[in-house]
Amino acid sequence: MNEITLNIKFFGGFRKFGEGVSFAVPMGSTIAAIKGVLLEKLNGEALVLDSVLANDSEILRDDDILNSDASLSILPPVCGG
Amino acid sequence: MNEITLNIKFFGGFRKFGEGVSFAVPMGSTIAAIKGVLLEKLNGEALVLDSVLANDSEILRDDDILNSDASLSILPPVCGG
Amino acid sequence: MSATIHASLTSDKINIQNAYDFVADDAHGAIDVFVGTVRNLHEGQNVLGITYDAHEGLAKNVFTQICLEAQSRWQGAKIYLSHYNGELDIGGISIIIAVSSAHRANSFEACRYIIEEIKKRAPVWKQEHYENGCSEWLPGHSLNEANSE
Amino acid sequence: MSATIHASLTSDKINIQNAYDFVADDAHGAIDVFVGTVRNLHEGQNVLGITYDAHEGLAKNVFTQICLEAQSRWQGAKIYLSHYNGELDIGGISIIIAVSSAHRANSFEACRYIIEEIKKRAPVWKQEHYENGCSEWLPGHSLNEANSE
Numbered sequence: 001m002n003e004i005t006l007n008i009k010f011f012g013g014f015r016k017f018g019e020g021v022s023f024a025v026p027m028g029s030t031i032a033a034i035k036g037v038l039l040e041k042l043n044g045e046a047l048v049l050d051s052v053l054a055n056d057s058e059i060l061r062d063d064d065i066l067n068s069d070a071s072l073s074i075l076p077p078v079c080g081g
Numbered sequence: 082m083n084e085i086t087l088n089i090k091f092f093g094g095f096r097k098f099g100e101g102v103s104f105a106v107p108m109g110s111t112i113a114a115i116k117g118v119l120l121e122k123l124n125g126e127a128l129v130l131d132s133v134l135a136n137d138s139e140i141l142r143d144d145d146i147l148n149s150d151a152s153l154s155i156l157p158p159v160c161g162g
Numbered sequence: 163m164s165a166t167i168h169a170s171l172t173s174d175k176i177n178i179q180n181a182y183d184f185v186a187d188d189a190h191g192a193i194d195v196f197v198g199t200v201r202n203l204h205e206g207q208n209v210l211g212i213t214y215d216a217h218e219g220l221a222k223n224v225f226t227q228i229c230l231e232a233q234s235r236w237q238g239a240k241i242y243l244s245h246y247n248g249e250l251d252i253g254g255i256s257i258i259i260a261v262s263s264a265h266r267a268n269s270f271e272a273c274r275y276i277i278e279e280i281k282k283r284a285p286v287w288k289q290e291h292y293e294n295g296c297s298e299w300l301p302g303h304s305l306n307e308a309n310s311e
Numbered sequence: 312m313s314a315t316i317h318a319s320l321t322s323d324k325i326n327i328q329n330a331y332d333f334v335a336d337d338a339h340g341a342i343d344v345f346v347g348t349v350r351n352l353h354e355g356q357n358v359l360g361i362t363y364d365a366h367e368g369l370a371k372n373v374f375t376q377i378c379l380e381a382q383s384r385w386q387g388a389k390i391y392l393s394h395y396n397g398e399l400d401i402g403g404i405s406i407i408i409a410v411s412s413a414h415r416a417n418s419f420e421a422c423r424y425i426i427e428e429i430k431k432r433a434p435v436w437k438q439e440h441y442e443n444g445c446s447e448w449l450p451g452h453s454l455n456e457a458n459s460e
Contacts, residue, residue, distance in 0.1 A: 093289075160287060
């Protein structure tokens with residue numbers, strides 16, 4: 001089974017885990033599945049559940065599918081202004 | 082009959098009549114009556130009807146009564162800001 | 163205790179930073195500033211400038227009264243209000259209202275309240291000067307309503 | 312034709328006059344400026360400062376998108392929006408939004424719309440630093456809602 005490599009950057013409340021994390025998932029994984037892996041890598045950090053994954057131009061939906069390596073960001077609930 | 086002397090300052094749309102006007106009215110005149118005299122002095126200028134008379138601290142009501150000389154202002158409809 | 167209301171009629175150029183500095187407060191996270199300026203067009207006519215006229219004493223009373231009303235409705239607000247008196251060219255600032263408060267809703271609402279009340283109640287008038295050489299005192303809100311309250 | 316929207320994320324000190332100058336327009340008689348600043352108190356704790364964090368690329372996209380939405384609702388508005396990124400002391404300006412329009416209602420409403428949408432949608436976070444030495448990333452609005460739209 002082919003794998004793809006993801007680089008996920010951290011923001012806000014995820015900064016306590018460092019700058020980001022890298023891992024491989026099966027090609028064709030959904031964003032929901034990738035969040036599941038991230039949840040596991042971050043020791044069940046509940047913040048993941050309220051967060052979204054995004055690429056550099058848009059927020060990805062839970063049912064979006066990834067077929068190639070990607071640089072993503074995990075965005076916790078926002079509080080700008 | 083005793084008379085009192087009024088000095089009435091002009092603002093806004095009344096400026097075309099100069100800085101103001103002076104005239105005497107019977108002591109005990111109401112503001113409404115004074116407006117009537119002013120209307121006559123200003124050749125029936127309709128603006129008087131939408132205007133109010135004021136002293137230096139407050140607007141006078143039509144049924145207020147004047148018993149002594151006074152310096153007043155005639156204030157046309159306002160449009161500040 | 164420092165003043166929490168500044169209300170003035172001025173013939174000096176109105177400065178935004180002064181308004182901001184007056185209302186800035188370490189306990190306040192929100193400042194709303196409204197600025198009124200002279201437009202180059204009014205009801206289809208090209209405007210060159212405006213002359214403001216005001217009853218100084220009464221205007222200051224009314225400004226202060228309106229600010230106090232705002233403070234009683236939006237507790238803790240700091241308010242700076244300055245209205246211009248005299249001649250202004252296009253783009254000139256005729257009024258500035260700055261309101262600071264702990265949270266943003268109060269700043270917005272108090273600032274809006276103050277400008278709406280001033281338009282209705284402050285003894286200030288404006289005469290527009292048009293490109294065609296004419297000048298006209300603008301119609302407005304009659305203060306006669308005070309008689310029916 | 313000159314730009315009618317400025318939307319930026321910056322680590323330079325935010326300047327009110329710059330915002331004002333950008334939106335000033337001879338055809339516009341009203342400017343509303345909202346300024347967000349760092350308060351010294353939050354939910355009973357003494358705050359010493361705030362560190363802002365932001366996803367630069369996405370934040371700029373969202374800022375621009377929100378400004379375009381405002382322009383389509385309040386036609387003709389000129390908008391300046393700048394959000395700070397990095398560390399701020401008490402009183403520091405975290406955001407400025409200036410909106411000019413022909414008449415005042417549009418300026419007030421568009422300005423309010425923009426700050427409310429930014430609070431909900433812009434990928435920006437803040438970490439408060441307290442007098443007791445602790446620091447905390449504040450909770451906020453989940454962007455997950457995008458999934459249910």
